[in-house]
Amino acid sequence: MSVTGVLADLVELGGAGLEIVDLGPHAPVLEHRPGMVTIGVGRSGRLPTRGLEAFDMLLCDDPAAPAPWVGLAPDLLTGALAAVERQVQAQPTAATVAAQVLRLTLSLGFDEALILESLAYSMLLASRGFKAWRKATPPRQRQEPDASRVLIEATPEAVRLTLNRPWSHNAFDARMRDELAAALEFALHHPDQPPVVLAGAGPSFSAGGDLDEFGAAADVGAAHLIRSLRSPVRLLHALGPRVTVKAHGACIGAGIELAAAAASLVAMPGARFHLPEVTMGLIPGAGGTASIPRRIGRHRAAYMAISGQPILPDMALAWGLVNRVETAP
Structure with missing residues (x-):
């Protein structure tokens, strides 16, 4: 079975892979799916400060963005998202487990x-x-x-x-x-x-x-x-x-x-x-x-x-x- 096939099978189980959510001033309330790597993206505007715990990564096009955001130059944001997507598609199990472990680590x-x-x-x-x-x-x-x-x-x-x-x-x-x-x-x-x-x-x-x-x-x-x-x-x-x-x-x-x-x-x-x-x-x-x-x-x-x-x-x-x-x- 190919890695792509593994990802397809995981999706069939009820949600796995990568979810990218474009954010406005307010983060949406998301249904928690433990098998999904979820990225919140902020573009050219005020970044939300609440409701961010549902996301595994937060990327935006402001290089000076404060924590917990990863701030990138506007011309680099699309490429960064594509790089993450390639990683998740190539190694879906490892990427998901990394996200799962990181969700828990600071509570321990x-x-x-x-x-x-x-x-x-x-x-x-x-x-x-x-x-x-x-x-x-x-x-x-x-x-x-x-x-x-x-x-x-x-x-x-x-x-x-x-x-x-x-x-x-x-x-x-x-x-x-x-x-x-x-x-x-x-x-x-x-x-x-x-x-x-x-x-x-x-x-x-x-x-x-x-x-x-x-x-x-x-x-x-x-x-x-x-x-x-x-x-x-x-x-x-x-x-x-x-x-x-x-x-x-x-x-x-x-x-x-x-x-x-x-x-x-x-x-x-x-x-x-x-x-x-x-x-x-x-x-x-x-x-x-x-x-x-x-x-x-x-x-x-x-x-x-x-x-x-x-x-x-x-x-x-x-x-x-x-x-x-x-x-x-």
């Missing part, structure tokens, strides 16, 4: 939101959409240096952690996850409670999860438990105001999901933030559905996750995805 505590995300992610590993992506993108076998994935420098002034897989733009593999979790545990329970700084070696902070490991777990239930028990994003969040992440270059998937959990996120001008998981038939699985909405709200987080469009530093700063942009290393 941070740790509970991580559990919800992991359950949904594990389920999608068995989905037709992910299996189709994995078949079209087979994993590669590579030889790599046997180097520590995370470097630790502990001084009286700070604990400095550096992601250390620069040859792969710090792609986040299981070994890096485990080493980072251990390093963050060390920092969290340090008797002096020093500041913690997390950065990345090489050209990027992190290009996200190692694609060659996606779907490698033989037991998706066990994989869920591993994500729950060995979660760097949970530890970053637990460090509270002690932790700063310095992000540069590619901050893709896990590279922004982790960073967004820090109390302070500093970006370099060339940084770019991107959530590509829905294109693979998945949702963000490194904590992004918990960390990112707590910075920018669920509507803008849904735009990032479902559209797959990159966010550059100026927009990231305006939205609150980053705390500041530094002009020099």
